[in-house]
Amino acid sequence: MKPPFTCEVLVVLGGNIVKSGDHYTTTPYEKGTKKSFGAQGRVITSAFLYHLGVSDCLILSTGKTDPEDKGAPSEASVMKAELMAFGVPEICIHLEEQSRTTEENARELVKLFATETFKEKRTIGVITSSWHIRRTDAFLKREGFHAEGRKIKFISSDTMISRYLPEFRGDIHRLYYRQEMKDRIHDEGNGYNALKNGTYRSRKLGEIVAIQQPFRGIHFDCL
Helix, strand or coil: CCCCCCCCEEEEECCCEEEECCEEEECCCCCCCCCCCCHHHHHHHHHHHHHHCCCCCEEEECCCCCCCCCCCCCHHHHHHHHHHHCCCCHHHEEEECCCCCHHHHHHHHHHHCCCCCCCCCCEEEEEECHHHHHHHHHHHHHCCCCCCCCEEEEEEHHHHHHHHCHHHHHHHHHHCCCHHHHHHHHHHHHHHHHHHHCCCCCCCCCCCCCCCCCCCCCCCCCC
């Protein structure tokens, strides 16, 4: 299959991890984690795009996010293990393990792309969930990530899975009718609006944010 596009770098944002027996995995498309869900879709999408030939350079961004679990690994390292299980070579994977929130993802990525390894990279794909794209874009713009002539392409993991893995299409569409997804979209909308009016603050792990005004800016096909 011909790649639908190409990027010099694919950035994959973490979406929380969970403990399963004696090891950790990225979060499934189910509520029950402390902060987020659907990270498995981001990993699957990045592996799929690698094998399509979209990019052979992947940055996995997010460190240790659960202060209550001192033994937990970074989200980036869990994503790395899963990508390697999907056949992505270790040499193609780079880790950013300092960030704990979307706000910090943006800040740390700006630092990383100022290094010798990445400073000349101009075409960058950012993989995250559909509902997470607008707030991610706002943070990246605020931190100046779009500078230096970079072209940023946001890639919705939900859309990619639905488009290229048809056996999961029905599951992805049903997901967006579930109450936990509606709650998440409201939460993201509140965060995006707070960013615009200057009142945003990153919430602590497990902190519940009161739902304010309904947010109707989400579109399923964000690719």
